[in-house]
Amino acid sequence: MEILSSLVWIKCGAAKTTPIKFLPDQEELDSMIDKKGVRVKDDDDDDDDDEKSKDADMDVEKYNDQINQDDEDDDNVIIPGAGPIAMHASNRDDPLLEIQDDGEDSDAEDFFIRPDDNLIVAAHIEDDTSSLEVYVYNDKEGYLYVHHDILMLHMPLCLTWLDYDVNNTNPVNCVAVGSMEGVIELFDIDLVDQMEPMYTFGKKSKKKKAKSSKKTSKKSGEGHDAAVLDLTWNKLVRQILASSSADATVALWDLSQMKMALHLDKIHKKQIQSICWHPSEPQNLLSGSSDQTVCLTDCRDADNKNSQHRWTFDSDIERVAWNTFDSNQFLASTENGYVYAMDIRQTTIPVFSLSAHDGAVTGLCLSSTVPGFLVTSSFDESVKIWDVENGSVTFIAERRFQTGRINTCLANPDFPFTFAIGGQSKGLQIWDCTENANVRSRFGSRAKFEMVEVFDEKESIKPIVSTFPTTTPNVTSAVLKAQRKKSSKKNK
Numbered sequence: 474m475e476i477l478s479s480l481v482w483i484k485c486g487a488a489k490t491t492p493i494k495f496l497p498d499q500e501e502l503d504s505m506i507d508k509k510g511v512r513v514k515d516d517d518d519d520d521d522d523d524e525k526s527k528d529a530d531m532d533v534e535k536y537n538d539q540i541n542q543d544d545e546d547d548d549n550v551i552i553p554g555a556g557p558i559a560m561h562a563s564n565r566d567d568p569l570l571e572i573q574d575d576g577e578d579s580d581a582e583d584f585f586i587r588p589d590d591n592l593i594v595a596a597h598i599e600d601d602t603s604s605l606e607v608y609v610y611n612d613k614e615g616y617l618y619v620h621h622d623i624l625m626l627h628m629p630l631c632l633t634w635l636d637y638d639v640n641n642t643n644p645v646n647c648v649a650v651g652s653m654e655g656v657i658e659l660f661d662i663d664l665v666d667q668m669e670p671m672y673t674f675g676k677k678s679k680k681k682k683a684k685s686s687k688k689t690s691k692k693s694g695e696g697h698d699a700a701v702l703d704l705t706w707n708k709l710v711r712q713i714l715a716s717s718s719a720d721a722t723v724a725l726w727d728l729s730q731m732k733m734a735l736h737l738d739k740i741h742k743k744q745i746q747s748i749c750w751h752p753s754e755p756q757n758l759l760s761g762s763s764d765q766t767v768c769l770t771d772c773r774d775a776d777n778k779n780s781q782h783r784w785t786f787d788s789d790i791e792r793v794a795w796n797t798f799d800s801n802q803f804l805a806s807t808e809n810g811y812v813y814a815m816d817i818r819q820t821t822i823p824v825f826s827l828s829a830h831d832g833a834v835t836g837l838c839l840s841s842t843v844p845g846f847l848v849t850s851s852f853d854e855s856v857k858i859w860d861v862e863n864g865s866v867t868f869i870a871e872r873r874f875q876t877g878r879i880n881t882c883l884a885n886p887d888f889p890f891t892f893a894i895g896g897q898s899k900g901l902q903i904w905d906c907t908e909n910a911n912v913r914s915r916f917g918s919r920a921k922f923e924m925v926e927v928f929d930e931k932e933s934i935k936p937i938v939s940t941f942p943t944t945t946p947n948v949t950s951a952v953l954k955a956q957r958k959k960s961s962k963k964n965k
Contacts, residue, residue, distance in 0.1 A: 476598040477880060477895025481632040483592035484886045487646050489663040490586055492621070497668065583620070589613060591885060592620070593893050594648050594662060595901050596629035603628045605650065607662060608901060612888045617903060621665045627652035633704040637711040639729045647671070651701030651716055657726070672731055675701065675716065675724065695733040696724060703748050709755035717745035723760060725772060737775050740768050747792045753800050761790030767805050769817060784820055786813065792837040798844050806834030812849060814861065824864045829857060836882030840889045843919050848892060848906075850882035856894060858906060860915055870909045874902055890920070 586592070586609065593608040603625040610617045631651040636644035646662045650670075657675035661667065675696035699719035707713040712729040721743055725735040741762035751757035761767045767790055771780035788807035796802035796814070802824060806812045810831055814824040829849045836850030845862025854874055860867040876896030885891040890912065894902040906912045 475900060476897055477595050477901060478598055478628075478630050479596040479632045480881045480883050480893050480895050480901070481594050481634050481648060482883055482886050482893060483594065483634055483646065483648075483662065485589055485591055487634075487636065487644070488586045488590070488592050489646065490588070492584065492586065492663050492665045494665045495667045583609070583618060586620075587611065591887060592646075592662065593901065594632060594634075595893075595895060596632055596650065597622075598628060605629065605632075605648070605660065606901075610885075610893075610903065612885065612891055612905075617901075623660055623667060625650070625652075625658075627654045627656045627658070630700055631703050633706050633714075635706040635711075635714065635728075637706075637728055639712070639731075649704050649706070649714060651675075651704050653700045655697040655699055655701055655718065655720075657696070657701055657704070657714075657716055674726065674731055675733075695736075697722065699744075702744060702746050705748050705750055705758075707750050707755055709750075709753075713755075715748055715750065715758060717748045717760060719744040721745060721762070721764075723748060723758070723770075735772060735775065737770065737772075739776060740770055740781065741766065746790060749793050749795055749803075751800065752795050752797050759793050759795065759803055761793040761805055763789040765789055767793055767803070767815070769803075782817065782820065784815055786811075789833075791833050791835055794837050794839050796839055797841040804837055804839055804847075806837045806849065808833045810834060810851065810853075812837065812847075814864070825861065825866050827859070827866050829859075830855065832878070835878075835880055836894075838882060838884045838892070840884065842889050842921060843916055845919070846889065846916055848882065848884065850879040850894065852878040854879060854896070856882055856892065856904065858909075858912060867915075869915050870906065870911050872904060872906075872909075874904075875899055876902060890916075 589611060591610045591612065593610055595606045595608065597604050597606050605623040605625060607620045607622065608617055609620045627650075629650045629652055633649050635647050635649060638645040638647065648660050648662055650658045650660065652658070655675060656673060658670035659672045660670050697716065697718035697720050701716050701718050703717045705715050707715065712727055713734070714726040714728055716724045716726065718724070721738070721741050723737040723740060723745060724733050725737070726732070727734040740760055741764050743763040745760050745762045747761040749759045751759065756771055756773050758770050758772055759767065760770065765786050765788060767784045767786070769782040774780040784805075786805065786807055788809040788811065790805055791808055792806045794804045796804065801817050802814055803817065804812060804814050806829070810829055810833065811826060812829045812834060813826045816822075816824055830851035830853050832852030834849050834851050836848070836856070838848040839861075840846035840848075845860050847859040847861045848856060849859070850856045854876065855871055856874065856879065857871045858869040860869055874894055874896065876894065876899045879894060879896045881893075881895045883893050885893070888905075890905060890907045892904045892906065894904060896902075
């Protein structure tokens with residue numbers, strides 16, 4: 474089974490036009506060999522190696538003689554009823570071919586990144602092998618292909634993009650990867666054929682390691698005791714990266730020193746599945762947990778309970794996201810298929826709630842450029858589009874994907890109606906939802922670019938949209954269940 478556990482888009486222009494091919498020097502090769510436990514030969518092995526090399530030389534001579542004989546036989550290919558067929562080493566040598574393309578030029582062209590290309594980095598897991606697949610996607614021309622991949626030693630669970638590097642004054646193109654083993658690794662996406670991450674940190678070390686390279690020597694020995702479930706980069710304080718874990722803690726990492734700056738262990742009681750920085754207040758971090766709570770924490774005084782604001786729901790929290798058009802609002806999705814919008818100025822009454830899916834809502838994308846444009850995805854294998862402008866909820870469209878459970882769904886940062894979707898199978902899926910007539914008619918006037926009309930999709934049955942009365946005393950489990958019973962009776 475091929476699983477895509479996480480995805481991240483990279484905006485147009487962030488990648489280098491000509492990626493760099495990694496060529497390690499001898500010191501780096503020796504270091505990597507030592508870390509992988511490859512045994513270095515000693516003098517006692519020389520005699521055996523000499524005998525093996527002699528046998529190998531004899532085998533190579535026999536093989537070359539056979540190849541030369543085969544080449545002579547292949548010079549004149551004869552088919553019954555036809556004369557000899559001329560064989561050319563290159564298409565350019567064949568005078569009868571009008572298009573003399575060996576495919577080399579197209580491969581070379583695919584290596585370069587155009588200014589209007591997006592990159593998509595996908596965390597790919599297949600059996601016991603894990604990798605990062607770097608795709609090139611062009612929204613205007615519609616092409617998608619794998620540019621290169623990066624083999625992983627640890628199973629990747631979450632990704633986030635960042636352009637900060639303390640050693641480089643110019644913006645870089647990096648991805649942070651959180652793993653099952655509690656390790657966080659930073660990779661340069663512009664570097665092809667790299668054999669190890671730029672930096673590795675976030676793993677608590679119980680034993681001292683013998684020898685390590687210059688880069689991995691910056692490992693802090695601090696971090697999480699369990700899997701890293703989410704990562705978020707602070708775009709306003711660019712050297713800060715936050716991670717959440719199954720150990721019910723949040724860690725803030727100072728990328729300028731590559732060490733942990735703050736460890737928050739009193740926010741939640743169970744694993745923290747989603748975190749998100751406030752779009753305009755860099756000290757405020759939003760977190761959602763399996764303890765069925767969402768917490769807003771002022772990281773300047775995180776241990777002070779007065780710096781924490783909490784909301785309680787009736788199911789495990791899957792994802793949290795801010796409303797960039799109203800920084801006082803956030804959205805939270807739950808394991809039982811609901812989505813809630815809350816106002817941080819009050820902890821009781823939701824702005825709206827909706828029964829979005831039949832399974833856990835694992836994707837929650839509220840557009841930062843198109844007001845009210847909300848996309849959700851779920852373990853029920855569907856992606857749905859909603860209009861939530863001004864707090865009223867309207868179902869717009871739905872599409873089902875044959876990917877098994879959908880693990881992740883993210884919007885293109887340059888083209889808000891294009892989404893990347895990853896699940897339990899079928900690999901990476903791209904959906905341009907402007908192909909749906911309802912989407913075009915509903916959001917076309919709010920979009921900043923012209924929509925191209927294409928074929929229509931079949932409309933789906935509208936899910937239930939529930940609202941809370943203003944008399945609701947608190948967003949607790951009992952209240953939510955009571956409201957659902959009332960709404961279900963009305964529907965009957």
